[in-house]
Amino acid sequence: MCGIFACHCHPDVQKFKPTALKMGKAIRHRGPDWSGNVIANNTILVHERLSIVGVESGAQPLVNDEGTIALAVNGEIYNHRVLRKHLKTPYNFKTHSDCEVIIPLYLEHDIDAPRHLDGMFSWVLHDKTQDRVVAARDPIGVTSFYMGRSSKTPGAVYFASEMKCLHPVCDDIMTFPPGHVYDSKTDQLKRYFDPKWLIEPSSIPETPVDYKTLRTALEKSVRKRLMAEVPFGVLLSGGLDSSLVASIAQREIQRVNELAKQQRQRQNGSLDEELVGIDDDNKLTTVQMLPELHSFSIGLPGAPDTKAAEEVAKFLGTRHHSFTFTIEDGLNALSDVIYHLETYDVTTIRASTPMFLLSRKIKAMGVKMVLSGEGSDEIFGGYLYFHAAPDKKEFHEETVRRVDNLHLADCLRANKSTSAWGVEARVPFLDREFLELCMNIDPADKMITKDRIEKYILRRAFDTTDEPETKPYLPEKILWRQKEQFSDGVGYGWIDGLKDNAELHVSDEDMKNPKPEWGSDVPDTKEAYWYRCMFDEHFPTYCAGTVKRWVPTWSKQTDPSGR
Incomplete structure (x- = not known):
């Protein structure tokens, strides 16, 4: 991931530059490898880079x-090679970065450019000729993205990968909605991801x-995400x-x-140097041999997931x-976790803390x-509460609701913890x-029954x-292992x-007297109260509008644990 910050229509952008930096x-x-910025007209784009593709030339x-x-981008465009090949007008690419293709795509398709992208992304593009800013976020919101305005700079609009670099300069902040594109020409957000489901x-x-189609589709999805020029791995919970x-x-x-070795052996018997792989058009191409796969897990001693x-x-x-x-270790990290997550949702914090600790270990390697x-x-309706779905209609509607809110929950956790x-x-x-x-499969096939x-x-x-x-994909007992919530699977003692500890930090009197500025968003447990207080230490009250707390469906249960 990278980090981006941008401001369009600032009244004095040169004076604002030190603040923007x-x-x-x-x-x-988010982007410790390099920093860059561009100023044009009254717009500034700031970029903090994590180099994964086009390492040497993609600043x-x-x-x-x-x-x-x-253009400033946070994310990966998996179909960038195909897009480059099918541009109607030749474009002089300066880098090998997967993100650069967005510029000629905008020149050809204008506001519809995001529709052609296959990937996870948040980006801000400035067109100097039109003095226009276009910003977009991927369909589900895998990459975090926020939009803000300030009463001190009327007419200016701000964008950032995280809220922590907006609240010092904005007093009105919103989550940039997934699957949408913003156009400064109209000062409006428009949905571009609009499947029927x-x-x-x-x-x-x-x-x-x-x-068979389901299996092939997931294999294709994993394959395209192996696009990298750096060591990579997989987070392995055991679920x-x-x-x-x-x-x-x-x-x-x-x-x-194996294909690479075979081709190289046919050429000269050597197994090193550049070897063959598969490109986006499923054709043989010369690429580096893929590295050994690392896998990572974390848990309390004796945890079931470990x-x-x-x-x-x-x-x-x-x-x-x-x-x-x-x-x-987890308790000591909580304040930092909430600072990075920018949420006080109990479910997200519980699951994010082990992931946050693991990511530090991964980075060190x-x-x-x-x-x-x-x-x-x-x-697929995999949470245990889906057992209580009354019929396939409600089952389907709940899966859509959960997918639509992923950017406020599991995507937020995965993106910001790492x-x-x-x-x-x-x-x-x-x-x-x-x-x-x-999402177009009959939900009756997804429903949980006594036999399924x-x-x-x-x-x-x-x-x-x-x-x-066919070689088995997984051991049978893993393939058919029942669901563990990640926050439970790392060890049942974690939630307890x-x-x-929440009992030690929040009194019964505190629960009876929540802060007036919380309005109707009052925590209903001491744990939730504790997290909200830590959130308030890092962020102004108005930032709470970007947070969504988990609410159970088909159940009176208030604790989000899946036990």
Whole structure:
């Protein structure tokens, strides 16, 4: 991940520049490799870079030959090679960066440019000729993005990867909605990601599940996310989702490397130097041999997820790194976690703390990109409360609601927990094509019954019991292992430790007298109260408008644990 900060229509942009650079520095953890900025007219773009693709030549902001277009991007464009090949007008690319293609795409498609992108992204583009800013966020909001305004600079509009570099200069901040594009010409946000399943959630899909297509789609999604020029790995909890991602990635690495070896052997018998791989058009191309896959897990001593992760890693043959943390380690990190997450949602904080600690370990090992399993539970109704769904209509509507709010929950967690240490998390389950396939499956196939465990169709798609010629993707007991909430799977003592400590920090009297500035958003537990107080230490009250707290469905349960 990278970090971006931008301001358009500032009344004195040169005077504002030192402040803008300071705001960019506030998110340098997201992009520790390089800093850049561009000023044109009354607009400034600031970029903090984490180099994953185009390492030697992809410094930002990117500018075209004429100096009329400047671009700052946070994210990855997986179809950038295909887009480059199919441009109608030749464009002089200055870098190998996957993000540079956005400039000629804007020149050809204007405000519709984001529709053509396959990836995770937040970006701000300034057109100097029109003195126009266009900003966009990926369909699901995998990358974090905010938009702000200030009563001190009427007419100015601000953008940033994180809220912490907006609230010092803005008194009105909102989450930039996923799947939308902003155009300063109209000063309006417009939805560009508009599939029927999202726009009409009450229209219930009727397409029966095709297991082979489902498997192929996820494999394709993982394959495109192996695009990197730096060491990478996979977050492996030992649950179904991360284990499948790890399995597919390992199989792809082995497949490509075997092809590479065979071709090189045919040429001169050597197995080194540049070797063959598969490009975006599924054609052979010369690329570097893919590196060994690292896998990472974390938990309290004896945690169920840790044991399962070690079993999966051994089965797959990854280079596994298993870490432990103590409850004290987690408690000590809480304030920092909330500062980086920019939320006080109980579910998100519980799950983010181990991920935050693990990301620091990963960064220390020199790994800059990891694959993760977020999104599967929302798509397939994998949370345990989905057992209580009364019918397929409500089941489907709840999956749509959960996917639509991922940017405020699991995507926020994955993005900010890793970015806090300069690590990028990629999420194959939230691939645009994969989503289109899965969200149009008849929800009756997804529902949990006495004969079907949660996420049955995903498990079944990768069950090779009836395919003796196919190597198993996972051990059977992992493939059919019941769901653990991540915050539980790292060790059941974690949640109990949080609750016990909240009792020490929040009194019964505190609960009876919440802060007046909280309005109607009053925490209903001491743990939630404690987190809200820590949030308030870092952020002004008006920033709370960007936070969404988890609310259970089909249940009177108030605790978000899945136990």
